[in-house]
Amino acid sequence: MSETTATPAATPLLPPLYNALEPLTAQRHSELRLRDSGYAFAARISAIPLAAEEFAAASRHYPIVFTAHAPHMPMVIMGLAADANPHVDADGAWQPGKYIPAYLRRFPFFLVRVAEGSDELALCMDTSAPQISTTEGEILFGADGKPTPILDQAFAFSRSLEAAMQQTRALSDMLNGLNLLQPTAVQFEQNGKPTKIDGFHAVQREAFAALPAEKLAELRDNGGLDLIYAHLASMAALPELAARAAAASPEPAL
DSSP: OHHHHHHOSOOOOOTTTTSEEEEEOOHHTTTTOOOTTTTGGGTOOOOEEOOOGGHHHTTTTEEEEOOOOOTOOEEEEEESSSSTTTTTTTTSSSSTOOOOOOOHHHEEEEEEESSOOOOEEEEEEEEEEETTSSSSSSSOOOSSSSSSSHHHHHHHHHHHHHHHHHHHHOOOOOHHHHHHHHEEEEEEEETEEEEEEEEEEEHHHHHHHOOOOHHHHHHHHHTTHHHHHHHHHHHGGHHHHHHHHHSSSSOOOO
């Protein structure tokens, strides 16, 4: 499993939630263990990257939007406050019955390419993450220096998610190339007052409806139609998020 211990050529810009990334090696990390520490680490993140294959499950629970800046990757919106995730309770437990994005389930691991343009991937880890311990949990490397099953599983899951994100990037590029992704604002009434949520891209329904038959067939064949329908349906959850935000921060009495 050479990819597990390879060293990246350069440290990438850190993705959301990660404070650092170190390539995993038996020499440096033989004492480390992986434990279940819940999701308190995600209690202050309001938007989480999402893979296309997660749209169907995530759309039942959260709004799915696309980032305002290219490459317009999809995100699930946890809450409208910039530093709060209302789906994580004070004990770090995720709200029962709600979908947990794969991005969070992969943490604290992350795959990094060993060189630009290379297909070889190094499994890295944020050693400051609460899941990492020297006294609790399952060891990452055996006495022989080889990865344990828990580390093999982490690599396999990270590799699967990396492939899904690459496919998601291709689908997002396609939607953008068809001029479907446009700056969007959602307006509705909240507590008798007009409310507006913006700062993201979404599929424009008029542009989608105007696509020629051959483009619709292409979207159908590569999974783009399922993605679009799930995304559009999920947008109905935005008013609910606004209601929760209003309930959490009631207006002061006059």
